[in-house]
Amino acid sequence: MQLSPDRPARPAGTGGHVLPVRATGVTIRRGGRALLDGIDIGIEPGPLTVIMGPNGAGKSLLLRVLATLVRPDAGVVTWGGTMPDRGRAPQLGFVFQKPVMLRRSAIDNVRYALKAAGVPRGERDRRAAEALAAAGLERLAGSPARVLSGGEQQRLAIARALATGPEVLLLDEPTANLDPAATLAIETQVQAAHRAGTTVVFVTHDLGQARRLADDVAFVHHGRVAERTPAHRFFSAPSSEAATAFIEGRLIP
Ligand SMILES: Nc1ncnc2c1ncn2[C@@H]1O[C@H](COP(=O)(O)OP(=O)(O)OP(=O)(O)O)[C@@H](O)[C@H]1O
Numbered sequence: 001m002q003l004s005p006d007r008p009a010r011p012a013g014t015g016g017h018v019l020p021v022r023a024t025g026v027t028i029r030r031g032g033r034a035l036l037d038g039i040d041i042g043i044e045p046g047p048l049t050v051i052m053g054p055n056g057a058g059k060s061l062l063l064r065v066l067a068t069l070v071r072p073d074a075g076v077v078t079w080g081g082t083m084p085d086r087g088r089a090p091q092l093g094f095v096f097q098k099p100v101m102l103r104r105s106a107i108d109n110v111r112y113a114l115k116a117a118g119v120p121r122g123e124r125d126r127r128a129a130e131a132l133a134a135a136g137l138e139r140l141a142g143s144p145a146r147v148l149s150g151g152e153q154q155r156l157a158i159a160r161a162l163a164t165g166p167e168v169l170l171l172d173e174p175t176a177n178l179d180p181a182a183t184l185a186i187e188t189q190v191q192a193a194h195r196a197g198t199t200v201v202f203v204t205h206d207l208g209q210a211r212r213l214a215d216d217v218a219f220v221h222h223g224r225v226a227e228r229t230p231a232h233r234f235f236s237a238p239s240s241e242a243a244t245a246f247i248e249g250r251l252i253p
Contacts, residue, residue: 017088018079018080018084018088018092018167019079019080019199021042021077021078022042022043022077023062024075025075025076026038026039026074026076026077028061028065028070036224040225041218041228048194048200048214048215049200049202049218050213052205052214053205053246054221057223058224059203059220062220063170063201066201068089069094079092091166092168093162093164093166093169093170094169094170095158095161095174096174097177099150099153099156100157101145101156106141106148106156111124111125111128113160117164132156134189136155137155150182151179151186154175154186157174158171158189167198168199169201173203174186174202175206183209190202190213202214207247210231214231214234215230219246226242227239227243
């Protein structure tokens with residue numbers, strides 16, 4: 001995929017790439033059980049990757065490990081071929097299932113993220129306003145973020161994550177609590193960011209959503225990547241028995 005020229009500039013004070021984001025041999029054990037079991041996965045620049053799988057498969061945990069929010073018991077995560085470091089963190093945006101809003105206005109939530117990423121003060125107002133406009137949230141800029149609807153809060157969370165111009169946006173079931181219209185708005189927002197050049201990793205267990213969004217599917221089952229397949233092939237001819245059973249609605253988690 002081509003990166004578009006209108007892609008936001010990198011925040012000041014950061015250097016190097018986070019892509020590819022790669023996990024090698026990543027294992028997490030709790031209570032004698034492997035929640036992630038020797039996972040190898042790489043996120044390359046470009047495609048919209050959907051991480052799919054049944055409840056409890058390990059999708060959210062894997063996403064958190066890639067973002068270095070959770071440290072594995074074994075294995076390593078690298079960003080851009082080297083060990084992750086805080087200086088590059090603004091280039092990896094993360095959106096949680098339940099939006100986490102600061103107790104301040106919508107636009108101040110975005111300004112705060114820009115400040116934390118080292119964006120110079122003189123650029124913050126313009127970039128925050130642009131981020132809200134891109135999310136269709138201009139009229140709510142001055143509203144307290146915590147009084148916005150669930151769908152508006154999630155759009156704001158995505159706008160905030162995109163405002164720093166990340167190379168990659170990781171989203172953990174961002175529409176799980178939303179109605180169909182709010183879900184569509186989020187999908188449109190994510191697709192627009194992807195078209196503008198942001199690499200996207202989207203966790204969902206919703207097959208319809210995966211069909212709408214995915215270029216590429218990583219299917220996780222029992223803490224392993226059971227298969228990694230281009231989306232058109234995944235839905236027509238999955239290579240693993242687990243994915244076939246999942247698509248047919250007969251996979252027992
Ligand atoms: N911090 C933790 N301590 C112990 N167990 C955990 C922890 N985090 C996750 N788990 C367990 O790890 C397994 C995988 O959880 P995870 O949230 O990654 O699943 P998931 O595939 O995202 O599922 P869902 O679609 O239901 O959100 C689950 O059995 C969960 O209970």
